[in-house]
Amino acid sequence: MERYRILPHTADGKFRAYGRTLEEAFANAALAMASLMWDWRKIEPKIARSVRVTGTDREQLLVKFLGEVVFLLDTQRFLLAAVKDLMIREGPDGWALEAELRGDALSGRYEVYGGVKAVTYHEMRIEASDRVVVQVVVDM
Amino acid sequence: MELRKVRDNVWEIPKQGEMKVPALVYASERLLADVRQDLTLEQARNVACLPGIQRMSYVMPDAHQGYGFPIGGVAAFDLDEGVISPGGVGYDINCGVRLLRSDFLDQDITARRKELLAEIFREVPAGVGKGGVTRLSRAVLKDILARGAEWAVENGYGMKEDLERTEEYGRMGEADPDALSDRALERGVPQLGTLGAGNHFLEIQKVQEVLDKEAAAAFGVEGAGQVLVMIHCGSRGLGHQVATDYIELMGNAFGVKGLPDRELVNAPFRSELGRRYYRAMSAAVNYAFANRQMIAHWVRDVFAKVLGSAKGMRQVYDVCHNVAKVEQHVVGGRSRDLCVHRKGATRSFGPGRAEIPEAYRAAGQPVIIPGSMGTASYLLVGTGEAEELSFGSTAHGAGRVMSRHEALRRFRGEQIRDDLARRGIELKSTSWKGVAEEASAAYKDVDEVVRVSHEVGLGRLVARLVPVGVMKG
Numbered sequence: 001m002e003r004y005r006i007l008p009h010t011a012d013g014k015f016r017a018y019g020r021t022l023e024e025a026f027a028n029a030a031l032a033m034a035s036l037m038w039d040w041r042k043i044e045p046k047i048a049r050s051v052r053v054t055g056t057d058r059e060q061l062l063v064k065f066l067g068e069v070v071f072l073l074d075t076q077r078f079l080l081a082a083v084k085d086l087m088i089r090e091g092p093d094g095w096a097l098e099a100e101l102r103g104d105a106l107s108g109r110y111e112v113y114g115g116v117k118a119v120t121y122h123e124m125r126i127e128a129s130d131r132v133v134v135q136v137v138v139d140m
Numbered sequence: 141m142e143l144r145k146v147r148d149n150v151w152e153i154p155k156q157g158e159m160k161v162p163a164l165v166y167a168s169e170r171l172l173a174d175v176r177q178d179l180t181l182e183q184a185r186n187v188a189c190l191p192g193i194q195r196m197s198y199v200m201p202d203a204h205q206g207y208g209f210p211i212g213g214v215a216a217f218d219l220d221e222g223v224i225s226p227g228g229v230g231y232d233i234n235c236g237v238r239l240l241r242s243d244f245l246d247q248d249i250t251a252r253r254k255e256l257l258a259e260i261f262r263e264v265p266a267g268v269g270k271g272g273v274t275r276l277s278r279a280v281l282k283d284i285l286a287r288g289a290e291w292a293v294e295n296g297y298g299m300k301e302d303l304e305r306t307e308e309y310g311r312m313g314e315a316d317p318d319a320l321s322d323r324a325l326e327r328g329v330p331q332l333g334t335l336g337a338g339n340h341f342l343e344i345q346k347v348q349e350v351l352d353k354e355a356a357a358a359f360g361v362e363g364a365g366q367v368l369v370m371i372h373c374g375s376r377g378l379g380h381q382v383a384t385d386y387i388e389l390m391g392n393a394f395g396v397k398g399l400p401d402r403e404l405v406n407a408p409f410r411s412e413l414g415r416r417y418y419r420a421m422s423a424a425v426n427y428a429f430a431n432r433q434m435i436a437h438w439v440r441d442v443f444a445k446v447l448g449s450a451k452g453m454r455q456v457y458d459v460c461h462n463v464a465k466v467e468q469h470v471v472g473g474r475s476r477d478l479c480v481h482r483k484g485a486t487r488s489f490g491p492g493r494a495e496i497p498e499a500y501r502a503a504g505q506p507v508i509i510p511g512s513m514g515t516a517s518y519l520l521v522g523t524g525e526a527e528e529l530s531f532g533s534t535a536h537g538a539g540r541v542m543s544r545h546e547a548l549r550r551f552r553g554e555q556i557r558d559d560l561a562r563r564g565i566e567l568k569s570t571s572w573k574g575v576a577e578e579a580s581a582a583y584k585d586v587d588e589v590v591r592v593s594h595e596v597g598l599g600r601l602v603a604r605l606v607p608v609g610v611m612k613g
Contacts, residue, residue: 008543010178010204011211036544037268056392059402067384074327074377077269106269113573114544115268115337115613117380118231121387121402122207137207139231139380140338140544 001131004032013116013138014123018131022058025132026065026097027083033066033138034080037073037114043081045102054096058126061088061095062134066119069101077106116140141181143172149201149592153181159188163197166530168592171201174541174584178205180212186400187215192222192409194471194478198530200485201592202539202584206230208403211484214533216469217409219477224414225406226390226421228481230462231383233421234428235340235374236307237459237508238436239519241360242443243452244367246346246608252446256344257566257609259442264342264435266335266613267570276329282317284332288426289458292433298440298455302433304497306458307487310429312465316419320378321385324420328378328427333434337570337613339537339578340373341513342435344609348516351601355521358503359456361603368605369453370517371435372510373613374462375428382424386417409479418464418479425463432458456519457506461486461536467495469531480531488534488599490524507599509590512538512583513575514560514567516606518590520599534599535589542582551576560610569612578612 004017015032019025034040051068055061072078078101086099106112117139125135143151143165151172153163163184167175175181180203187209188197194216203212208227217223249256265272276284284291289303289310303310320328335342347366350356361368375382390405393413399405407414440450464481471478489496489505496505507520515538526532542550553572556579560567569575594601 006545008545010543011206011540013544060388060391063384064388070377071323071327071381073269075330077271079269111571111573112268112337113571114577117338117377118384120207120231121396124402139207 003028006032006035009137013140016133016135018133020131022128022132023086023088025134026062026088027086029062029134029136030066030069030080030083033069033116036138036140037116038079038110038112040081043079043110044104045081046104047078049078049101051101052098054094056094058095059121059124061097062126062136063119063121065097066136070116070119079103079106079110114140149596153185159185160193161188161196163188163199165199166201166592166596166598168588171584171588171592175203180205180210183208183210184213186404187213190223190404190406192218194218198533200533200535202535202537202589204539206483208401209483212535212539213483214481214485214530216478216480216531219409219479222409222479223406224409224417224464224479225404225481226383226386226417227403227405228483229421229464230483231380232374232462233379233382233424234460235462236428236432237510238371238432239456239508240369240436240439240453241456242367245365246367247365249367249447253609254566256442256446257568257611259446260342260439261568261611263438263442264335265333266611268337270334271330272333276332278325281325281328284430285317285320285423285426286315287311288429289433292430297434297437302455305455306429307460310433312422312425314419315422315426317423319416319420320382320423324378324381324385327381331376331378332431334376335373335435335613336376337574340613342611343370343607345370345517345605345607348604348606350603352521355503355602358500359506359519359602360454361519369439370510371432373431375424376431378427379424382420386420389413421464425460457508459486459508469527482533484536485533486536487532488522488526489532490522490526507534509535509586510537511586512580513578513612514565514607514610515580515586516604518586518601519603519605520590520593521602522599523597525597526599529596530598534593538583538586538589540582541584544577547577547579547582548573551579565607566609575612
């Protein structure tokens, strides 16, 4: 199955990510966003970073999850290669997500060609029917 | 979208539905055709629906679609009944431009141009994930957030005189470092003194043509061939995180239901959260001022090292183009304090305003408009009319017309480098793909943008600048 598709957007980065489940679609969204900055297929999945975020709704959960990838790049020069064991739960106080991110630290081996500044709610869509589709615009 | 032509280069979206005021678009027919391609006009209309908005929701000549507010949007709000919105400032808080002048002529540096650019490239960290030269402690970072460019000058980066020639004198006094999250601070620590990536750049330029001798002379710009340096960057991850944090906090506190776009989330200016955002945003503004101050210092160092002196390398000015500020403007015949949001728009104050340094008060504020990579940039001067027309604002650059994705499909970075080289322009970058994304064909025609600014009276032409050396993050 197609993981994601990059869509045209005048100033920023826009993509749709797909999955059989919300979990799979969120994981693919992280790879789609990474593809705007580096080729995640070429990154060695050597380092693991666990992330845990909460959100009042699914949209906020997605913004904060993708925000972790940007945060790890800025603070630890971490380049995402893969998303493992992503779990989403809906509780009485909202939504929670846990996942393990695999990747490597930025070095001369890798080319980073773009920078995502932030993840936005602009034109965000999360749709679930026979498959889950999420659409995100990121500020570049 | 229904547009009424008011006069040449001025179009109105009449007040309708939920709009509290009309929206006003400054664009030529050609620029308007671009603007109509995306959501710019819908976004300007959405801004006109926000509580406490005054006069009009304005759209600058270089506008394009943003998220929530358009890029190139200007909106001012009543302090008691109005709001403050992180989306009206943008993620890159105090993204801005600094211009240095020099006594060098292009022919003085031609032989050393390559070396100059290579040295600057070595001294000024750039590119995604590239850290700064110093590892800051939290305490020092907080000092920088409180004091902006003042901190930088006190620590040996540049001259006191630079502060006078910086918007807000390089420091917003309302800044409160404690209004920032740990995450924002953590992102700020490794990135101080870095250019970043995307559309951020540093250029060695020369004056191609002086268009207003008197204003140019006031700004230290003397004539064709004079070498200048332009620095375009912002508050890096720290500012992005401040925006992200407060969009979340305001959404949680005030809700997002009924907003046509969640990025329009806002808080009453006088609310605890509204004030806290203003103090956090001001701290991010200061970080960006310190950032550009340090980079300017390194550029002078390189000139001194390579050419033997940093001859007359005074700062012309430093402007913010993503910011919200409390300013006095006349509305309904009386002067009032308003919270003016400029997102992808430059302050353009005319002669006499107290905010302008004494040296420029008779001439008006210098306005610096960077072009796209490898094309012309402009120096303009603010006008008195702009206060009436746009709360004292004009354009901020060229404005994109083509997506990065499409630019990557159409252009090759190495090809662009070779084309520029044929035109006598050196290029250095951390990524050829990044260069392709920033191809000048992906941008509007900056000449057309500043022509409209000049004709309408938002900001008048002073000089046309062209690059001789480009460093892209």
